[in-house]
Structures are given as structure tokens and as C-alpha cells.
Amino acid sequence: MATVAGAERAPTAGSGAEAARGANTGAPRGRWRRHVPPYLAISPYYVLFAVFGAFPVGFSLYLSFQDWDGIGDMRFVGLQQYRWLLHDSVFWHSILNTFEIWFMSTVPMLLLALVIAFLLNAQVRHATAYRVAYFIPNVTSMVAMTIVFGSVFAQAGLANSLLKAIGVDGVDWLTSSLGIKSAISLMIIWRWVGYNALIFLAGLQAIPTELFEAARVDGASSRQTLFRVLVPQLRPVILFAVITSTINGLQIFTESQVLFYSDDPGTTGGPGQEGLTIVLYLWQKAFNDHQFGYGAAIGWSLFAIIALFAIINWRLVSGSERENRPRISWRKGARNGR
Numbered sequence: 227m228a229t230v231a232g233a234e235r236a237p238t239a240g241s242g243a244e245a246a247r248g249a250n251t252g253a254p255r256g257r258w259r260r261h262v263p264p265y266l267a268i269s270p271y272y273v274l275f276a277v278f279g280a281f282p283v284g285f286s287l288y289l290s291f292q293d294w295d296g297i298g299d300m301r302f303v304g305l306q307q308y309r310w311l312l313h314d315s316v317f318w319h320s321i322l323n324t325f326e327i328w329f330m331s332t333v334p335m336l337l338l339a340l341v342i343a344f345l346l347n348a349q350v351r352h353a354t355a356y357r358v359a360y361f362i363p364n365v366t367s368m369v370a371m372t373i374v375f376g377s378v379f380a381q382a383g384l385a386n387s388l389l390k391a392i393g394v395d396g397v398d399w400l401t402s403s404l405g406i407k408s409a410i411s412l413m414i415i416w417r418w419v420g421y422n423a424l425i426f427l428a429g430l431q432a433i434p435t436e437l438f439e440a441a442r443v444d445g446a447s448s449r450q451t452l453f454r455v456l457v458p459q460l461r462p463v464i465l466f467a468v469i470t471s472t473i474n475g476l477q478i479f480t481e482s483q484v485l486f487y488s489d490d491p492g493t494t495g496g497p498g499q500e501g502l503t504i505v506l507y508l509w510q511k512a513f514n515d516h517q518f519g520y521g522a523a524i525g526w527s528l529f530a531i532i533a534l535f536a537i538i539n540w541r542l543v544s545g546s547e548r549e550n551r552p553r554i555s556w557r558k559g560a561r562n563g564r
Contacts (some may be wrong), residue, residue: 287522287526289518289519290522291303291304291305291307291519292519293307294518296518307523308523310523317504317507317524319499319502320507323407323499323500323501323502324475324476324504327410327414327478328476328478330407330408331410331415338423339421339422339425339426339467340423342419343424343427344430346427347431357424357427359420360419360420360423360424361420362420363419363420364417368484371413371416371417372480372484372485375485381396381399381400381401400485400486402500403500406496406497406500407501409485410481410485414475418471422467422471425466425467426464426467429463433455433456433459437459438451465540469539472532472535472539473536476528476531477532478503478506479505479506482495482496482501482502482503483506485501486501491510494506494514504527508525508528509521
């Protein structure tokens with residue numbers, strides 16, 4: 227009887243195989259069910275990105291090969307839009323204006339931001355209040371800021387009043403070529419200098435203090451400490467600031483559009499179109515002249531220019547891996563990398 231009872235309790239080979247098959251088929255289903263809630267939780271972001279990000283980008287690329295006024299039927303023209311760009315003198319003028327404004331604003335902005343970061347990194351009272359104050363311009367409405375600066379740079383505005391108070395003749399900020407570019411550059415500097423200062427400050431605070439102490443022990447001068455310790459350690463932060471400033475600087479729009487708003491295409495960007503930037507020209511062709519295909523071609527040309535400048539900046543600022551290796555020699559006879 228015991229043998230019979232034991233035989234009844236022992237599982238057969240067939241029943242074991244069926245159980246194994248059931249476990250194998252149920253495991254993927256169970257894992258899939260466990261992964262559904264997290265994917266559902268993050269799905270709104272991807273849906274919004276697909277609708278308001280990926281689709282507009284893809285459609286603009288498709289549109290750049292079409293001739294379309296926004297209402298009628300599209301007409302495929304191939305690369306004709308880009309061929310027109312090569313012979314469009316206004317487009318090349320907008321590129322020149324954008325590069326000049328970018329250079330006049332980015333270089334002094336980054337230098338000033340680095341100086342401010344050094345000051346904020348020092349042990350000063352109310353450092354948090356200073357950091358907040360420097361960041362406020364970055365979150366201020368650009369339209370409101372441009373309207374205020376338009377009054378400041380007017381012929382009888384605050385800027386010329388201050389210049390005349392110190393015995394300097396007033397500047398034609400909004401009528402001359404240099405004045406227009408200087409006014410736009412000052413607005414860009416005012417907005418972004420605090421943001422970049424906080425970026426540099428974060429990089430400074432991430433540098434180990436032992437490096438500076440070792441430099442002082444080895445007899446390094448202030449200049450050697452700056453260029454052989456501080457700058458190499460800040461190289462990734464400088465690269466980030468330069469690339470982001472380049473991207474933002476080549477997409478200038480609000481300052482020129484609000485400061486020199488006009489329905490006349492010939493005066494877009496101020497007198498002589500000296501404030502006409504690439505994005506402002508894109509806006510004019512697409513939304514004023516209703517040449518959406520041509521505007522899309524301008525946008526993709528701007529993308530190519532930004533990508534090219536980002537690569538150049540990365541190559542210039544980052545350097546090669548071999549150059550990043552520490553080769554420090556404070557005094558004669560010191561070993562490299564000490």
C-alpha cells in the first residue's frame with residue numbers, strides 16, 4: 227500500500243514538462259505586465275515630444291523641398307530652395323550680422339562670467355543673494371526686457387544721458403550699424419552673463435582644493451596655477467559654456483524683432499537691416515511673405531551652421547586626449563605630472 231501511495235504522489239514526466247512549459251509561457255507575460263506601469267508613466271513625455279518635437283522637425287525638413295504658401299497645394303521643387311539661398315544677398319547679410327553680434331556678445335560675456343564666478347567663489351557674505359540676483363535676468367521676459375532697453379538706447383534715452391553727463395557725445399544706438407549691433411550685444415550680455423557665471427561657479431567648486439595646495443607647495447606662480455591647474459580642470463565647463471553660448475548666439479531673434487519691428491520687409495532689423503539675424507529673416511520669409519518652404523530651408527541652413535560651429539568649438543576648446551594629460555613642471559628639475 228505504501229508503494230502504491232508513493233506512486234500516486236510521485237509526479238509523472240509528462241506533468242513536469244507541462245508545468246515547465248506553463249512557467250516558461252507565463253514568465254514573459256509576467257515581466258511584460260511589470261514593465262507596463264513604468265512605461266505608461268513616462269509615455270506622456272514621448273507623446274508630447276513626438277507631436278510637438280519630432281513631427282515638426284521632420285515636417286520642416288520635408289517642407290524645405292516644397293514651395294508652399296501655407297494654404298494652397300505644395301509643389302515639390304527639390305533643392306531649388308537651397309540654390310536660391312546661395313544667391314540671396316539678404317540671407318548672406320543676415321549671416322554676417324549674426325556672426326558679428328555673436329562675437330561682440332559671446333566673448334566679453336564669457337570673460338565677464340568667469341570673473342563673476344571667481345568673485346562668487348570667494349568667501350563673501352550673502353553669496354546666495356548675489357547668485358539669485360545674477361540669475362534673475364535669465365528668467366526675465368525677453369519681450370519686456372527688450373522694450374525697456376529700447377527706451378534706454380533711444381536717442382534721448384538713459385544711455386546717451388549718462389554719456390553726455392561724463393562729457394561724451396551720444397551714440398546713435400538704434401540708427402547706426404555699430405550702434406545697433408552694440409545694443410543687441412549688450413542685451414544678450416545682460417541676459418546670459420549670470421547664467422554662465424553660475425555654470426563656471428559650479429565648475430570651480432568641483433575642483434579639489436588639494437590641487438591648488440600642491441601647486442603652492444611646488445612653488446607655482448599665480449599665472450602657472452591659472453593656466454596649468456584651473457583652466458585644464460575647467461575645460462569641460464568652458465566647452466559646455468562656449469557651445470551653448472554659440473547655439474544661443476546664432477539663434478538671436480527676440481531682441482531684433484521687438485526692437486526693430488516693422489511690416490516693411492526692407493526695414494526688418496532696423497535701418498539698413500543691420501539688426502537682421504538669420505532667425506529674424508526666417509520669420510520674415512515664412513510668416514510675413516508666406517514662403518514656408520523657403521523659411522524651412524533657412525532653418526535647416528542655420529542648423530548646419532550651428533552644427534559646424536559646435537564641432538569647431540569642441541575641437542578648439544577640448545583639444546586632444548594627449549593634451550589633457552597632466553604635464554606640470556613648476557620649477558626647473560621638477561618631474562612632469564608631479
